[in-house]
Amino acid sequence: MANNCQVPTPRKYVIQMLNYIKYKNGVFGKRVLENSCGKGNILVEIVKRYIDDARRNYIDDEQIVKGMERDIVAFEIDEEETKECIRRLNKLTKKMGLSQVHWNINNKDFLRQPREKYDYIIGNPPYITYHDIHEIDRKYLKEKFVSCEKGRFDYCYAFIEASVKSLKEQGKLVYLLPYSVVKNKFANKLREYLMPYITAIYDYAGIKIFPDAITSSVVLLMENKENKNYVKYHEILNKKKRKILRQNLNGRWNFADDDAASGQRLGDYFEVCNSVATLYNKAYIIHEYTQQDNFYYVDGMKIEKQIVYPAISLKSFNKKKRDGIHDTLILFPYKVMGGQVERYSPNEFEKKYPMATEYLKVYESNLGERKSDENSLWFEYGRSQAINRVFGEKLVIPMVVTNHVSVCRAGTDAIPYAGYFIKRKKNSTMTLDEAKKILESKEFYEYVKAYGTPTTPTSYRISVDDIKEYKF
Ligand SMILES: C[S@@+](CC[C@H](N)C(=O)[O-])C[C@H]1O[C@@H](n2cnc3c(N)ncnc32)[C@H](O)[C@@H]1O
Known part of the structure; x- marks a missing residue:
């Protein structure tokens, strides 16, 4: 028991x-x-x-x-x-x-x-x-x-x-x-x-x-x-x-007061998505590296720059602001063409990125132990969620909010790997700056307190739907 x-x-x-x-x-x-x-x-x-x-x-x-x-x-x-x-x-x-x-x-x-x-x-x-x-x-x-x-x-x-x-x-x-x-x-x-x-x-x-x-x-x-x-x-x-x-x-x-429930839905203007889920960040997230020519050098190994992108989480963003350290990176083992994402076959991937393949092979057994989606390949992320949507201007918001909501802006190529990200819907009349203001408002924090699930006395977990359903 x-x-x-x-x-x-x-x-x-x-x-x-x-x-x-x-x-x-x-x-x-x-x-x-x-x-x-x-x-x-x-x-x-x-x-x-x-x-x-x-x-x-x-x-x-x-x-x-x-x-x-x-x-x-x-x-x-x-x-x-x-x-x-x-x-x-x-x-x-x-x-x-x-x-x-x-x-x-x-x-x-x-x-x-x-x-x-x-x-x-x-x-x-x-x-x-x-x-x-x-x-x-x-x-x-x-x-x-x-x-x-x-x-x-x-x-x-x-x-x-x-x-x-x-x-x-x-x-x-x-x-x-x-x-x-x-x-x-x-x-x-x-x-x-x-x-x-x-x-x-x-x-x-x-x-x-x-x-x-x-x-x-x-x-x-x-x-x-x-x-x-x-x-x-x-x-x-x-x-x-x-x-x-x-x-x-x-x-x-x-348990929110009913009058909090009138207004327009955030989800009508913005897409709210889960971040990518590698299910084994150690293999994909890169904190320490040097670079030369077309390669990043990590732990004495090389990775082709072409499949490495800036990685973003609110934590890494705040740490960067505080320490002024260089960016965190993420290995993104997919084909990216004009913001569209496609998959590689194992042969294609190994041929095109022999160095990245060698690098990931170090973690092969850990990658094999992930509870991955059924059809995901050994070198891919455990879940395919969000990989088609990550590119583009976005905001990143944590899943667990403590004391106040802080949101960061991330560029087109940055890949969020923790929390949620928010993008403008096609033809939306609102900007990301406006969304940021709404999400960092006192009213939104009160909403999080009422609708989120408390995880500690000062923290609340919110869901994608909670954010979409917020009325402002
Ligand atoms: C959270 S404790 C609470 C004890 C007590 N009610 C109190 O408030 O101080 C829950 C208790 O349920 C007992 N328990 C677990 N499964 C049980 C079952 N199927 N039938 C009866 N008691 C059970 C546990 O051994 C434990 O002592």
């Missing part, structure tokens, strides 16, 4: 979640589930509140113990975690003056249990990316959960779906989740499934709940009842809240 799925919830956020779901008064006699309880960070607070509530209502201790055995249910797949959780709960109940409790805390896989119904479900389920889910589990989840039928789902999608299905009528569920749940296209089915149940979204973008995590979190509140036509949206960092129409929660959930 991937160990990033065992990070417990800090107490501060446990308290917030229990408050969001109003797990405080009237909870004695109500069934509550923690379906991936770990060491019990959430359960400890649940048990405390259950006892406090019962005592406020003059329930005697014997009934409280019986109540907890009946009402509080938990699952945990890891045996050591389960034992530690039970030990902590015993310590707590002893301290609160209660006799031995026979806890209904099960060292079992929650996703493979018969379904029971609960009034409250509170949790921070395991997050495991598709890549790390065991093959047997992948197959099982695909069969059992609509949210996992297609694409690269996360293990937590199954937990969310299973939990919603376990809610009693009027039951409430609060879950602490990775932000990708509201943005990732592979969570589309999950979001469709949740839409009728969701009643509040607590957006923790920009707040580091887990010290070592690279993505932000979101807390979702779901209720199994006839819900209003809006969802309460809370932006925790800026202490702002507003209502979002339920019907607007389709596709990726966007």
Whole structure:
């Protein structure tokens, strides 16, 4: 099991979640589930509140113990975690003056249990990316959960779906989740499934709940009842809240103010493309070199100048500005004629560029290990994306934006190898300078914050479509 799925919830956020779901008064006699309880960070607070509530209502201790055995249910797949959780709960109940409790805390896989119904479900389920889910589990989840039928789902999608299905009528569920749940296209089915149940979204973008995590979190509140036509949206960092129409929660959930959505689309005037993807930059990107006659000299080898171009990424651009170093170069193993790009056959390439062939052969085994497009040749880039579009005046913009958006201009021959590039569409009435101004505006940065996927407290990943859809 991937160990990033065992990070417990800090107490501060446990308290917030229990408050969001109003797990405080009237909870004695109500069934509550923690379906991936770990060491019990959430359960400890649940048990405390259950006892406090019962005592406020003059329930005697014997009934409280019986109540907890009946009402509080938990699952945990890891045996050591389960034992530690039970030990902590015993310590707590002893301290609160209660006799031995026979806890209904099960060292079992929650996703493979018969379904029971609960009034409250509170949790921070395991997050495991598709890549790390065991093959047997992948197959099982695909069969059992609509949210996992297609694409690269996360293990937590199954937990969310299973939990919603376990809610009693009027039951409430609060879950602490990775932000990708509201943005990732592979969570589309999950979001469709949740839409009728969701009643509040607590957006923790920009707040580091887990010290070592690279993505932000979101807390979702779901209720199994006839819900209003809006969802309460809370932006925790800026202490702002507003209502979002339920019907607007389709596709990726966007939390921007609606008035930001009028105007003209950037994509109507500009093409936005992914950079080239060599899938092994070490072989193609050249940082250190000298030149003489028709050759560049790199690591004691020669490369024909004819297939080498200026390479551009925002990082290399900024470094050049700072250090005044010479340009980064990129080997572009394609035929370029008047801005049009064609492919070489292996024979043609070797004959025309024997030196470049020899140079690339040094990396031949690494190149062979790339997860390349099916028909790409050994000396070509792993993906053919963008190779036909890279030539021409352009802007380069990073995929991950930190603090502000910076954009650089690149000349006709420069080949972007990281981030995205933007070119004027044929007959566009707008210039690249105008696009640069728009992309570096405060408004665009606000849009990135609202529509991008947070990757760190100050960084947001944006997509080609996000840029195209921006209205100015
Ligand atoms: C992110 S931790 C959270 C623990 C606890 N809920 C908390 O908030 O402190 C997720 C827990 O889920 C457990 N887990 C993973 N897969 C599980 C499964 N199929 N059934 C039950 N527990 C599981 C892990 O062992 C881990 O302890």
